[in-house]
Amino acid sequence: MHAHGGTRSGDAVPGDEELLARLRAAPVLAGPLPEFDPAAAPDSPGPLFAAWLTDALEAGVPEPQTMTLSTADADGEPSARVLILxxxxxxxxxxxxxxxxxxxxxxxxxxxxxxxxxxxxxxxGRQIRMAGPVTALGEDAVRRDFLGRSEAARAAAFTGTVSEPLTGTQEYDRAFRAARALVAAEPDRVPDTHTVYRLRAREAEFFQGRADPFHTRVRYVREGRAWTRTLLWP
Ligand SMILES: Cc1cc2nc3c(=O)[nH]c(=O)nc-3n(C[C@H](O)[C@H](O)[C@H](O)COP(=O)(O)O)c2cc1C
Known part of the structure; x- marks a missing residue:
């Protein structure tokens, strides 16, 4: 075991078969897991999300503010990444x-x-899925979101173009120093491309894992101003 979880250099990385054997031996949905009674679930998914998030925060689940965002381009090519809620x-x-x-x-x-x-x-043992249309919020939301960040985080946003190729760490360091100076000189400046997005769920799914393994899945679909709620086979 590497104490700091760093990249292995020198010692051999186990082969795929051994990695798989280790994965098979690793517990998953091991619990103890909370009970979830779908019959008692609220009529709409937002309050259930808030309740589960509260449980996660109170249980000290690491980094509960992170989530995976999946998108697809015009050709349907998918991509996913972790973001902060x-x-x-x-x-x-x-x-x-x-x-x-x-x-x-x-x-x-x-x-x-x-x-x-x-x-x-x-x-x-909980997974939550939300999907729906995304809109970009207006200038007020953008300013509030951006100016609420630390100076270093704001400088990072002015450093280079995200997702573009980078020649090396020196190029980054140089650009970051310039960005820090910019943020210090103009503390209210917001990058033109900083965007705050809002996903309004059209469907939501709550998965409660169980050891038995009769997992519980509840799906909500928005129908006008109300939601339908259905149990799904796990
Ligand atoms: C824990 C964590 C939190 C992150 N939060 C954000 C975030 O809030 N916004 C963001 O644009 N990228 C965030 N990232 C970086 C993204 O995962 C991703 O690398 C970056 O946004 C580029 O994604 P894209 O090329 O698919 O647009 C975060 C990464 C991690 C690991």
């Missing part, structure tokens, strides 16, 4: 995240404004 509207079941419009996800969303979000909280 930067806003929640439980009443409307909508989720806010921020990025640079020039990044791959920004280009995908410009061409195809639909996306999916996924959370997995292993300590509770």
């Amino acid at each position: 930067r806003g929640i509207d439980s009443a409307d079941c909508a989720f806010v995240f921020a990025s640079d419009a020039r990044a791959r996800k920004g280009r995908d969303l410009a061409a195809n404004a639909r996306a999916a979000l996924t959370w997995y909280w292993p300590a509770h």
Whole structure:
């Protein structure tokens, strides 16, 4: 075991067969897992998301603010990455995240404004999936989101073009120093391409893992102002 989890150099990396054997021996959905009674679930998914997130926070689930955003480009080519959840509207079941419009996800969303979000909280054996249309919020939301960040985080946003090839760390260091100076000189400056997106769920799914393994899956679909709720085979 490497104490700091760094990249192995020198010692052999196990072969695929051994890696797979280790994976098979590793516990998954091992629990103890919470009970989830789908019959008692709320009529809409936003409050259930808030309740599960609260459980995750209270249980000390690591980094519960992270989520996977999946997008697809105009040709249907998918891509996914981890982002920070930067806003929640439980009443409307909508989720806010921020990025640079020039990044791959920004280009995908410009061409195809639909996306999916996924959370997995292993300590509770819970997965949540949300999918729906994505809109870009207006200037006020962009300023609030960007100017609420640390100076270093703001400088990072002015350093180079996200998702473009980078020649090396020296190029990054030079650009970061210049960006820090820019942010110090103009603390209210917001990059033109900083974008705050809002995904308004059209469908939502809550998966509660169980040891038995009769996992519980509840799917919500938005029908006008209300939601339908269905149990799914696990
Ligand atoms: C824990 C974590 C949090 C992240 N949060 C964000 C974020 O909030 N916004 C963002 O644009 N990228 C974030 N990233 C970086 C993205 O995963 C991704 O590398 C980057 O946005 C470029 O993605 P793209 O080329 O698909 O657009 C985060 C990465 C990690 C590991």
